[in-house]
Amino acid sequence: xxxxxxxxxxxxxxxxxxxxxxxxxxxxxxxxxxxxxxxxxxxxxxxxxxxxxxxxxxxxxxxxxxxxxxxxxxxxxxxxxxxxxxxxxxxxxxxxxxxxxxxxxxxxxxxxxxxxxxxxxxxxxxxxxxxxxxxxxxxxxxxxxxxxxxxxxxxxxxxxxxxxxxxxxxxxxxxxxxxxxxxxxxxxxxxxxxxxxxxxxxxxxxxxxxxxxxxxxxxxxxxxxxxxxxxxxxxxxxxxxxxxxxxxxxxxxxxxxxxxxxxxxxxxxxxxxxxxxxxxxxxxxxxxxxxxxxxxxxxxxxxxxxxxxxxxxxxxxxxxxxxxxxxxxxxxxxxxxxxxxxxxxxxxxxxxxxxxxxxxxxxxxxxxxxxxxxxxxxxxxxxxxxxxxxxxxxxxxxxxxxxxxxxxxxxxxxxxxxxxxxxxxxxxxxxxxxxxxxxxxxxxxxxxxxxxxxxxxxxxxxxxxxxxxxxxxxxxxxxxxxxxxxxxxxxxxxxxxxxxxxxxxxxxxxxxxxxxxxxxxxxxxxxxxxxxxxxxxxxxxxxxxxxxxxxxxxxxxxxxxxxxxxxxxxxxxxxxxxxxxxxxxxxxxxxxxxxxxxxxxxxxxxxxxxxxxxxxxxxxxxxxxxxxxxxxxxxxxxxxxxxxxxxxxxxxxxxxxxxxxxxxxxxxxxxxxxxxxxxxxxxxxxxxxxxxxxxxxxxxxxxxxxxxxxxxxxxxxxxxxxxxxxxxxxxxxxxxxxxxxxxxxxxxxxxxxxxxxxxxxxxxxxxxxxxxxxxxxxxxxxxxxxxxxxxxxxxxxxxxxxxxxxxxxxxxxx
Amino acid sequence: xxxxxxxxxxxxxxxxxxxxxxxxxxxxxxxxxxxxxxxxxxxxxxxxxxxxxxxxxxxxxxxxxxxxxxxxxxxxxxxxxxxxxxxxxxxxxxxxxxxxxxxxxxxx
Numbered sequence: 001x002x003x004x005x006x007x008x009x010x011x012x013x014x015x016x017x018x019x020x021x022x023x024x025x026x027x028x029x030x031x032x033x034x035x036x037x038x039x040x041x042x043x044x045x046x047x048x049x050x051x052x053x054x055x056x057x058x059x060x061x062x063x064x065x066x067x068x069x070x071x072x073x074x075x076x077x078x079x080x081x082x083x084x085x086x087x088x089x090x091x092x093x094x095x096x097x098x099x100x101x102x103x104x105x106x107x108x109x110x111x112x113x114x115x116x117x118x119x120x121x122x123x124x125x126x127x128x129x130x131x132x133x134x135x136x137x138x139x140x141x142x143x144x145x146x147x148x149x150x151x152x153x154x155x156x157x158x159x160x161x162x163x164x165x166x167x168x169x170x171x172x173x174x175x176x177x178x179x180x181x182x183x184x185x186x187x188x189x190x191x192x193x194x195x196x197x198x199x200x201x202x203x204x205x206x207x208x209x210x211x212x213x214x215x216x217x218x219x220x221x222x223x224x225x226x227x228x229x230x231x232x233x234x235x236x237x238x239x240x241x242x243x244x245x246x247x248x249x250x251x252x253x254x255x256x257x258x259x260x261x262x263x264x265x266x267x268x269x270x271x272x273x274x275x276x277x278x279x280x281x282x283x284x285x286x287x288x289x290x291x292x293x294x295x296x297x298x299x300x301x302x303x304x305x306x307x308x309x310x311x312x313x314x315x316x317x318x319x320x321x322x323x324x325x326x327x328x329x330x331x332x333x334x335x336x337x338x339x340x341x342x343x344x345x346x347x348x349x350x351x352x353x354x355x356x357x358x359x360x361x362x363x364x365x366x367x368x369x370x371x372x373x374x375x376x377x378x379x380x381x382x383x384x385x386x387x388x389x390x391x392x393x394x395x396x397x398x399x400x401x402x403x404x405x406x407x408x409x410x411x412x413x414x415x416x417x418x419x420x421x422x423x424x425x426x427x428x429x430x431x432x433x434x435x436x437x438x439x440x441x442x443x444x445x446x447x448x449x450x451x452x453x454x455x456x457x458x459x460x461x462x463x464x465x466x467x468x469x470x471x472x473x474x475x476x477x478x479x480x481x482x483x484x485x486x487x488x489x490x491x492x493x494x495x496x497x498x499x500x501x502x503x504x505x506x507x508x509x510x511x512x513x514x515x516x517x518x519x520x521x522x523x524x525x526x527x528x529x530x531x532x533x534x535x536x537x538x539x540x541x542x543x544x545x546x547x548x549x550x551x552x553x554x555x556x557x558x559x560x561x562x563x564x565x566x567x568x569x570x571x572x573x574x575x576x577x578x579x580x581x582x583x584x585x586x587x588x589x590x591x592x593x594x595x596x597x598x599x600x601x602x603x604x605x606x607x608x609x610x611x612x613x614x615x616x617x618x619x620x621x622x623x624x625x626x627x628x629x630x631x632x633x634x635x636x637x638x639x640x641x642x643x644x645x646x647x648x649x650x651x652x653x654x655x656x657x658x659x660x661x662x663x664x665x666x667x668x669x670x671x672x673x674x675x676x677x678x679x680x681x682x683x684x685x686x687x688x689x690x691x692x693x694x695x696x697x698x699x700x701x702x703x704x705x706x707x708x709x710x711x712x713x714x715x716x717x718x719x720x721x722x723x724x725x726x727x728x729x730x731x732x733x734x735x736x737x738x739x740x741x742x743x744x745x746x747x748x749x750x751x752x753x754x755x756x757x758x759x760x761x762x763x764x765x766x767x768x769x770x771x772x773x774x775x776x777x778x779x780x781x782x783x784x785x786x787x788x789x790x791x792x793x794x795x796x797x798x799x800x801x802x803x804x805x806x807x808x809x810x811x812x813x814x
Numbered sequence: 815x816x817x818x819x820x821x822x823x824x825x826x827x828x829x830x831x832x833x834x835x836x837x838x839x840x841x842x843x844x845x846x847x848x849x850x851x852x853x854x855x856x857x858x859x860x861x862x863x864x865x866x867x868x869x870x871x872x873x874x875x876x877x878x879x880x881x882x883x884x885x886x887x888x889x890x891x892x893x894x895x896x897x898x899x900x901x902x903x904x905x906x907x908x909x910x911x912x913x914x915x916x917x918x919x920x921x922x
Contacts, residue, residue, distance in 0.1 A: 013921055064917035064920060072899070072902065072906060075902060076895070089887045090887060093883050093884070093887050093894070094880075096895065096899065096902070097879050097883070100903070100905060101876075106909050106910060109906070109910050110920055110921055227853055227854065228851075231849050231851045231852040232849060235848060235852055239848060241836070246836045247826070247830050247833040250832060250833075251825065297852060297854075298849065299848075299854060301856070318822050318825070319826060322823050322826065324823065325884060327881075329880045329884070330876060332829070333876045335829075335830040337869075338833075339837045340909055341869065342840050344909070344912045344913050345861050345862050346859065346861050347840065348856055348859045349856055350913075350920055
């Protein structure tokens with residue numbers, strides 16, 4: 001398998017590198033969700049084209065030029081068609097020139113939609129050549145070309161209406177006899193059938209089945225992307241008006257108007273249809289059909305290139321009939337060039353969809369969303385589901401993040417394993433497409449998506465601004481209240497993620513203050529529950545970020561392949577984690593536990609814990625599986641700062657313990673502790689709760705305009721404290737409104753209260769920026785980090801505490 | 815469709831004028847490619863510069879194809895078609911160079 005394409009702008013390229021042409025055709029029937037996004041939703045012909053080019057060059061740049069040259073072959077075919085249909089070399093020449101200047105082709109070079117018209121024009125050319133020569137060989141070739149067209153891109157089948165219009169006129173004018181028409185219908189059909197059977201037998205490829213799947217997915221795509229029918233009727237026309245070349249579209253409209261006028265003015269036998277009339281009316285019918293069928297909703301600059309390249313023909317007909325035709329074709333061509341250059345300089349036609357987006361987490365999510373949809377579609381097709389039933393899969397999950405946002409629904413996506421929509425393999429991406437509605441202007445908010453296990457441990461996360469169509473949308477002014485927005489992002493499951501159940505949660509917060517926007521009364525919303533299986537194939541340990549690689553078999557079933565401690569060195573002030581990477585020598589038969597110990601020089605264990613090997617039963621681990629587990633290490637604050645031996649042993653359910661294995665020396669460090677009160681500007685003697693005292697503070701003004709306050713509080717633990725408390729420092733105006741605040745654990749989290757020893761003095765610094773004005777009151781206190789309940793304040797104050805907040809002093813800011 | 819030469823010329827010139835107005839709208843970033851309510855819009859990126867020589871060469875090639883081609887198509891059809899084909903091929907390569915992402919990056 002050669003998977004080296006970057007998929008930046010054209011997934012067909014990497015798919016072509018990955019598979020051989022035969023594999024491409026054979027794999028297509030399974031709609032492999034591991035394929036790049038565009039490969040999934042398209043017929044395999046585009047991948048095959050790259051595979052045809054590959055023997056000639058492996059240089060992507062040369063391939064790009066080759067695609068432009070291939071696309072330009074359409075100009076020669078258009079020349080041939082016009083020359084034979086209208087018999088005028090000037091019309092044909094101008095069509096050739098204008099074909100090459102159609103803006104939408106420039107916008108999307110070298111995306112393969114620019115090659116689609118060549119196959120369509122080849123069919124039309126063979127059809128026209130047959131009308132001239134009446135030789136059946138052209139019809140056989142037409143049948144083959146028709147197969148290739150559908151294999152590459154079936155959308156241009158809509159231009160069949162132009163074929164029909166030309167056929168009608170040719171028959172009416174006596175250019176084709178009934179026998180000729182009979183052959184025209186029979187021979188291409190037989191040729192098509194022959195190629196169809198040949199591909200089916202030789203490559204196990206069913207063109208009709210593939211076409212049906214692509215058509216169904218197009219409908220599902222519109223549904224998944226919330227692309228409604230009516231908004232796109234006008235928007236598609238507007239976009240096409242520019243992308244097809246404004247002068248060409250206007251001239252076409254003028255031609256249509258004139259034809260209707262002439263037809264209306266002529267009576268009876270005077271109403272005569274010519275070939276140019278047939279072409280223009282056929283093009284009108286095709287455009288109308290494509291527009292109102294509503295299959296393509298958006299991106300018509302790219303998807304309707306095959307239509308746009310036909311618009312030069314009416315323009316060429318009109319220009320060739322004017323006296324200064326060479327000058328006029330120059331004017332029209334120059335206008336098309338200017339339209340193209342201006343748009344290429346400013347609009348992200350390819351970038352926004354691919355390159356730039358690919359570097360954002362949203363790209364992976366979109367891929368995953370589409371892969372998920374295709375997987376579902378496979379299931380739907382097998383089970384006979386309809387699109388309406390699929391719509392029901394888009395579960396409503398309305399949650400309001402007061403007061404700013406409403407989350408309407410959040411369908412999960414990924415490469416689901418089996419029939420379930422919630423089972424994924426480690427290493428895959430899990431994405432969520434959030435449909436949200438801004439309710440009220442507010443501060444810029446960030447979305448944090450987290451993968452947490454049943455015990456609340458976080459395993460993966462993304463933290464990003466919400467996006468609208470892949471564009472960062474952090475500025476509230478851009479949010480239009482009431483409109484539904486789509487934000488797609490994903491979390492990559494670590495390849496060594498332990499198998500088990502996880503929750504995919506969303507937290508919305510203000511990055512400026514860190515304040516969480518509550519969803520109802522909850523800080524987070526569970527978007528999905530995911531069952532994770534081991535990565536397949538298992539990751540190579542060399543590719544994992546294992547701090548210390550090992551290879552130590554601990555039993556006949558399990559071996560350690562590495563370890564790491566976080567933080568390193570360990571600190572009693574913060575919860576530590578021991579990471580152990582296991583490999584299953586064979587699938588474990590029993591639920592082991594792990595004994596973890598830190599041993600001092602005297603052989604005493606300063607830390608000892610017995611924890612399950614993994615959150616879920618390890619009997620799901622396959623032989624060769626690599627799993628990176630996390631084991632919390634909470635050290636007693638009194639553990640001395642020094643080196644300890646880390647000892648690991650496996651414990652079976654029957655109590656059998658493997659020989660303890662001394663892995664390494666682990667360093668423990670602790671913050672410097674003091675038990676002496678310093679000299680303070682403002683000594684106090686205030687008790688908070690039973691075990692904490694505030695003995696005083698110092699306050700300095702600094703900064704421009706002296707509006708920055710440096711406050712140092714001096715706390716003392718009367719006894720060991722088991723709970724975590726946060727310090728609040730509020731600056732309030734006379735009306736009681738908070739004008740500045742800080743809520744943190746003591747010493748900015750460096751000296752959390754449960755690590756305070758009896759008698760220890762903790763200097764706790766805070767910096768506050770206060771707006772000019774005042775007088776303000778400076779209030780402090782403590783509250784439980786878990787419940788938010790404030791600690792009761794007792795004694796030693798000039799004024800009684802209000803709401804268990806201590807008034808330190810009044811301040812004025814110039 | 816092919817009668818009234820003067821009116822046809824006028825229509826073509828007006829069509830070109832409207833085309834330029836549309837280009838002006840894109841230049842001012844006032845034209846929306848897509849639909850916000852339809853949940854898809856092509857974004858505008860910071861304007862990149864188009865080397866003047868490219869525009870000059872492109873217009874020269876276009877002028878040559880249109881003027882010389884018109885004069886010679888009746889007498890030297892194949893040569894003219896081949897020459898114009900090469901001309902427009904070169905025009906396409908040149909115009910694509912304006913796009914801020916290299917061709918090979920787009921292929922990959």
